[in-house]
Amino acid sequence: MEQAKVWVVSGVLVNMMAQGVVVSYAFSLMPALQGPDSPVEVDLHTASWIASCVGLASIPGHFLASAFMDRWGRKVTNMLLILPGMIGWTSIYYASSVAAFLIGRILCGITVGATPGLGAIVIGECSSPNLRGVFLNLKSVSVCLGSTIVHLLGNYVSWRTIALLAIIPHILALLNVMTWHETPAFLAFKKEFGKAEKSFFWLRGRDDNSKKELNELIRSQMNKVDNQKVTTLTENIVDFFKKFKRRDFLVPILILISGTLLLEVSGRHFFPAYALDIIGEVTVFGSSMAVLLSILYFLVPETKDRTLQEIEEYFNYGRFKDDEQFEKGDEASKVVMLPETEVKL
Template identity: 25%
Template sequence: MSFREDTDDGKDLRKPFLHTGSWYRMGSRQSSLLGSSQVIRDSSISVVACVLIVALGPIQFGFTAGYSSPTQSAIIEDLGLTTSEFSLFGSLSNVGAMVGAIASGQIAEYIGRKGSLMIAAIPNIIGWLAISFARDVSFLYMGRLLEGFGVGIISYTVPVYIAEIAPQNMRGSLGSVNQLSVTIGIMLAYLLGIFVQWRVLAVLGVLPCAILIPGLFFLPESPRWLAKMGMTEDFEASLQVLRGFDTDISIEVNEIKRSVASTSKRTTIRFAELKQRRYWFPLMVGIGLLCLQQLSGVNGVLFYSDTIFSSAGVTSTNVASCGLGAVQVIATAVSTWLMDRAGRRLLLIVSSSGMVLSLLIVAAAFFLEDFVSDGSTLYSILSILSVVGVVAMVATFSLGMGAIPWIIMSEILPISIKGLAGSIATLSNWFCAWVVTLTANLLLDWSSGGTFTIYMVVCAFTLVFVTIWVPETKGRSLEEIQFSFR
């Protein structure tokens, strides 16, 4: 695959507009449309606008994750479910996400990042409608699986798209918007769950993807994907829109061209080739972080926060869950601000260390409650400690482990294996999420203190893993990061 170093003479890059994956040149008679439909010209504003639109996908992701917590008792009562059946319902989104993860890399490689998000939005909408009209458990399960399938694609595609369009000095902060949006979705599910019935809440879950679909028509496609596909003119025009029409993009254009010059238009890397260090090391780091992110137990805490707070003696569990969601949003917002200042690796170390201490407090509080009589002053103190520990665990998770594994995965995987390796890493994440979600309720019934002790051990291993193997990617271009593994 070859590239021309420059665009054709006379080509006006001030008039590109991406519509469903194709660039259309607009003449002077169409100039009135230009101001309303093209991406805003200022470089940072243009990229931020794109990120805010695709962030509707992660909001959908978070709404799916948070839905089961405020609706558990109502769904069990209305449809006559057992705890095990509801636990299966909660975990089926992860099963669907595993299927979506398997397909996500190849879909994103063959039809682009925008087309992939368009495909992901449709099953999400159908899934929410199926849940809202459910009369038995079969519709609940079908809807949850469809939601999960869409979320599995979204969870891979959004961080990759953001990483590929963002300038290197903003990539960390913009990449954190992905996780920030997830936390906003979770908080919205918690908050709205207090006021509306579970069927109405499912209908409200349709809105993020219903807004995302038309929004995608106004976004430029990822310039790195266009370059890999050999669409040279479209690639340069897309990059020019993202960086601003008065910005010289020649250096970045040449870096991207050199990076993809040795790759084919389609992903041809085989599993055997992943044995090369340039491939296996970034893949190992990506899979390791994404698996440890879930094995920390955060999904179990978020999915069943009502049950955990009830075990701790909290009476207003829905209000407590909303407070937990608000803490998560604030901590993730702080992470977004720090990402390109403190760096990814330092935040991961601080985050995993904080989770170890928080989970130690929670585990100790639950263990000691077994030896204290209900209603005593000491019992009340231990209940408060357990709640504080859970909140601190979620806050420290959001500070680093929530957003950074997805950012690093999207940064370190070489473009030649991003489709295949990204699918493997995303599948691993969702498999671990499914295991945690399926077992969390059962483990909590077995022993609350034991459950949080298991999660604490995983977080301690995460600290070791980050310290030894995870590289710092702050302030480096994607091409520099990926070349460093050779």
């Protein structure tokens, strides 16, 4: 069902627009705090902390999203991590001290840190392969839209009014998320295959491609269940550290780090607040962007029209299942890759 898919993605995009508002809000707030009518006296050092603490607060946001989404699912995690942003904007609206501004910005930063990764996972698990790239690119468009709105409003209304209006996207996103089904991938991960099938067909309809992708998803999880062994705590700890040496961990984490650094050196957090001060450093940041883009070019595979299961197999085995360029004698990868068989629930 196209409507269900678009509805879920629209909730993610509204949440991403709220992120753009948070990131660019310093453009409106900093001049006001350093002006003669400021509710608090701040020097340049304090103002810098108020502007930049969003970036630091995004770090625990990333970890909270990762922990919550595997335990409680994508829907509940989205709802929980929208709340800090709403509380943060409320704190900023009523702020009359440096502490209140810092608390508000930190809470907004937690939501900012959780939103990109969580949103990308929801889009990846809920959208079809042929539309996934479009929806993921719309995430960036939504952030830019939120940033543009803040810059426009900053010329006409006060920073308190902007803080009050900034709560609206969070409320809309929260109401949207409350109507979702849990994602099929999470339900399959929890071995709730019947619910996974219902959620999948609600999102994607019942055409042949949808049935094939659902079959691959459930088959993959069933295979993992069959291969599970009862292990001791010591074995679990050893197995945890062994994962840091695996290809399917190292390559994605290197892509993630490079992509994150690329966003930061592009000025994602600090450029909106300090554009005039850093314009002279463009050459340094431009060189860093070139290096990071080169790394991503060689690491990221072409995923157009690929299912999530096919992408996972690429990171596990270094190639796609239908890749004809297998090296001679490397038949082991073919054997390990799951065969295409019908799964009956």
